[in-house]
Amino acid sequence: MRTLAPALLCLFAAACGGDFSNEDLEFLNALPQREDLAARLPSSKEVTGNGTETRKDALGLQLLGDLSELAGDTFKQGTQFNQSVDALLTLLEAIRSRQPTVREPHRRVWGPFSDKDRRGNDVRFVMERDADAFTYSLQYRPSGTGDDQWWTFLPGRFQANGGIRKGEGSVALDLKEARAHGFLLRDMALMDRLDIGYQTKALPTRVELAFTAVGRTQPGTRYTYRSVPNGPGEMVFRLADTDLVPGGLRETLDLTSRWAPDGRGMVSVDIVEGDAKGAKYTECWDISAHTTFIQRNWDWFNPPEGDPKSCPDFSELNP
Amino acid sequence: MSTVTQVGRALALLGALWASVAGAESVHRFALVAGNDEGGDGTRPLRYARDDARKMHDLLERLGGVADDDMRLLLDVGTPDFLAALGELEARARAAKARGERTALLVYYSGHAKDGALRLGNTGLPFETLKRRLADATTDIRIAILDSCRSGALTRTKGARKAPAFDIDSGVAREARGVVILTSSAADEDSQESDALGGSYFSHHLASGLLGDADRSGDGQVTLFEAYSHAYARTVADTADSSAGPQHPTFSYDLAGNGDLVLTDLRANAEGLLVPVLAPAGQYYFVTPGGRVVAELEKSQDQERRVALAPGTYRVKRRLTDRLRIGEVEVRRGRTTVLEETRLRDAPFSDDPVKGALALRGAWWSLGLAGGYQSFFDATTRQSLFLSVPLVGFEAELHDYFRRDWVWGVDVALGGKQAVLTLPTLSGPPYRYSMVNLGTSLIAEWPWERVVPFVGGRLAYLMMRRDFSDAAMPDQHFNMLSPGLVGGVRWQLTPRLNITTRGRAHYLQYNVDAQRSLGYWELAALVTYQP
Structure with missing residues (x-):
């Protein structure tokens, strides 16, 4: 009895503490999640199509009732979009699964940890807060070096708007800086930087991806994804240097692809540069990805094919 | 002259002292009543010394003609406080005497005595010092009743007797003066307590006698002679077969005057x-x-x-x-x-209503079910961190194990509620807040008939957590030891069934976001059962 009581006290004392923290929750709320950044793609298996190799045919020879080639394009681009943010989200999810190592007023630090994937480097994640504004960065340094050697691979910020991950933020991957510190980035060898901007405070939510190629100072490729929860989604992207029609110029296309939760969709292709500049193509498909409506603005002899009412209502994306 | 005759005369003289005390309103009475369960090093705590003092205090106030202002009840105090209270009463008595009143002072003590001294906790009061103090007092009549082991050493002088009943001389009272000392046991005897009686044998029978059992004459008054002879006979009889052997009360006197000595008037308030x-x-x-x-x-x-x-x-x-x-x-x-x-x-x-059968078992257990409420004092904390919750719990208590009227308890309580998180930059996530409260407490009780107030200390181990239905929000927990105080009142509905109302106040150190000292309270009602 005499030894039991102290032993129990020690046991309880060792079991004291925890992670019951309101501020932790607010810090974590400032980090984007997969559902915030990833595109929710059409669910139909049929939309996989054959890909962009047949786009030339698709614009000119797409027949009403055939499987929509552009629906397949939409799914493919959406998949690429998600793959682009996947690495970044995986990093953030790893952070979310751990408790902060350091809790300070308006500051949290995870780490430093020894990076198993890049031996010889320490990694840490630092978040700071100023009222409703949060900034964060994933930083590396060579193991054994001082605090002045930390460099930022992933910077981010978030302006909270009160709700569950409601606000406006941005996050980036500084691939050029990583490469300068000796990191081998096989999957992103042609990029210097990936910037992601997003807003979730109002509907439709919006995510923008901007890819800056190696040696460029400005992003060359942009994707914009907008969506309404349990509603329609939209992907807007530009394809440059595409030989769409015979002639001396190559075309630049702006594609706006939209889809409804049930799998129906609509795509608009605007040729903004090239031999066919000014041409516009619109196509709708049903839940099995078969075209139900086609309109070509350059075909003066044939009226639009199909029923335009078969196209889904996307007014939720235009508040 | 036989011993009995001598004693009879002595007590007759002694009776003269109190004749005027109870019978004549001109005598101003003062009383110092002390009880101390602790006797310091080398002694085991008594169980009922304080209770004996309380009983005697109430009895003297109700039937003994002692005004509340003229009486002091001292529980578990040391010698300095005892002597200070005695000095205060002596001063009041001197003032009364200066006004021309006749005065009487009664000193009652229940507790330890050892090595020729009363043991009030870790302090001692030599018998000789007390005797000299009483002898030197200017009060007309001084009576000391000492219920303590080997207290007969105090009467081992002139007039000391270990004697049964004796004759009474109920002659006309004269203005008597002197000192009377009654002790519960002889100089070589222990004074014994009884769980069945809930007190010492001597004090119980003295009190029972003063309530009326000793009124042999049937005149509605109990004299010192009647009370002593009754207590003597019953104490010797009750302890005759005890393992400690028979206990013989003693008395001594140093008196002048004669008459009867009335201690209690059974018709004082007609009830x-x-x-x-x-x-x-x-x-x-x-x-x-x-x-x-x-x-x-x-x-x-x-x-x-x-x-x-x-x-x-x-x-x-x-x-x-x-x-x-x-x-x-x-x-x-x-x-x-x-x-x-x-x-x-x-x-x-088997239906004997006397609890002695239970009390004689020594320590005893009780089991209880509790319903209550817990809330933190700080508004922000109880709104967004540790929420106010209803509690249900189970408790087990061990009574009278460490010492009488001490209760060691263990308890467990559960609480929880659904809530929605509301923070400056994050509002809306629903979650389940839950709390487990393990505790152990040590409390002291003061039984008063059916009502038992208590206070004590408690050490709790709180386990709090919140589980979010949104998988993106991590579930969180916090465990911490929490010291606190507890107090309340227990009502005895039946000998085995009690209802308790209880309050607790606890301290909690929170150390996750920052070092913060928090406090919380709990109110609860319990139903406890003594198997």
Whole structure:
């Protein structure tokens, strides 16, 4: 009895503490999640199509009732979009699964940890807060070096708007800086930087991806994804240097692809540069990805094919 | 002259002291009543010394003609406080005497005595010092009643006797002066306590006698002679077969004057219980709802007896050879209740209302179910961190194990509620807040008939967590030891069933976001059962 009581006290004392923290929750709320950044793609298996190799045919020879080639394009681009943010989200999810190592007023630090994937480097994640504004960065340094050697691979910020991950933020991957510190980035060898901007405070939510190629100072490729929860989604992207029609110029296309939760969709292709500049193509498909409506603005002899009412209502994306 | 005759004369003289005390209103009475369960190093704590003092205090106030301002009740105090209170009363008595009043001072002590001194906790008061103090006092009459082991050493001087009853000389009172000392045991004897009686044998029988059992003359007054001889006889009889051997009270005197010495007036406030002439003869016991015998009464045929019970409800027991006769009576303030035999019923011995059978077991357990509420004092904390929640719990308590009226308890309680998180930059996530409260407490109780107030300390181990339904929000927990205080009141519904209301105040150190000192309170109601 005499030894039991102290032993129990020690046991309880060792079991004291925890992670019951309101501020932790607010810090974590400032980090984007997969559902915030990833595109929710059409669910139909049929939309996989054959890909962009047949786009030339698709614009000119797409027949009403055939499987929509552009629906397949939409799914493919959406998949690429998600793959682009996947690495970044995986990093953030790893952070979310751990408790902060350091809790300070308006500051949290995870780490430093020894990076198993890049031996010889320490990694840490630092978040700071100023009222409703949060900034964060994933930083590396060579193991054994001082605090002045930390460099930022992933910077981010978030302006909270009160709700569950409601606000406006941005996050980036500084691939050029990583490469300068000796990191081998096989999957992103042609990029210097990936910037992601997003807003979730109002509907439709919006995510923008901007890819800056190696040696460029400005992003060359942009994707914009907008969506309404349990509603329609939209992907807007530009394809440059595409030989769409015979002639001396190559075309630049702006594609706006939209889809409804049930799998129906609509795509608009605007040729903004090239031999066919000014041409516009619109196509709708049903839940099995078969075209139900086609309109070509350059075909003066044939009226639009199909029923335009078969196209889904996307007014939720235009508040 | 035989010893008995000498004693009789002595007590007759002694009786003269108090004749004027109780019989004549011109005597101004003062009383110092002290009880101390602790005797310091080398002694084991007593169980009932304080209770004996309380009983004597109440009895003197109610029946002994001592005004509240003229009486001091000292519980568990040391010698300096004892002597200071004695000095204060002596001063008041001197002032009364200076006004021309006759004065009397009674000192009652229940507690330890060892090596020629009263042991008040870790402090001692030599017998000789007390005797000299009493001898030097200017009070006309000084009476010391000492219920402590080997207290007979105090009377081992002139006039000391270990004697049974003696004759009384009820002559006309003269203005007597002197010192009388009664002790509960001889110089080589221990004073014994009884769980069945809830007090020491000597004090119990002295008190029972003062309530009426010692009123042999039937005049409604109990004299010192009557009370002492009654307490002597009953104490010797009750302890004759004890393992410690028989205990013999003693007395000594140093008196001038004669007359009778009345200690209590059974008709002082007209309230009590009358056992009429026609009631069957026998030994009657009057038992509190808590199972303690407060008074006994030996009634013979063709005799009316009165016992000056305080207002309250009592169970009455009369023991026959093959069964009990038991019933319940209520004594109302300022009124005399007549005990009617028709209100008693036959009962087997197993239904004995005296709790002694239980108390004799020593330590005992009780089990309880609790319902309550917990809330933190800080508004922000209880709104967004540790929420206010209802509690349900189970408790087990070990009574009278470490010492009498100490209770060691263990308890567990659960609480929880659904809530929605509301923070400056994050609002809306629903979650389940839950709390487990493990605790152990050590409390001291002060039983007062059916009501038992208590206070104590408690050490709790709190386990709090919140589980979010949104998988993106991590579930969180916090565990911490939490010291606190507890207090409340227990009501004894039946000998085995109690209802308790209780409050707790606790300290909690929160150390996740920052170091913060928090406090919380709990209120609860319990139903406890003594198996």
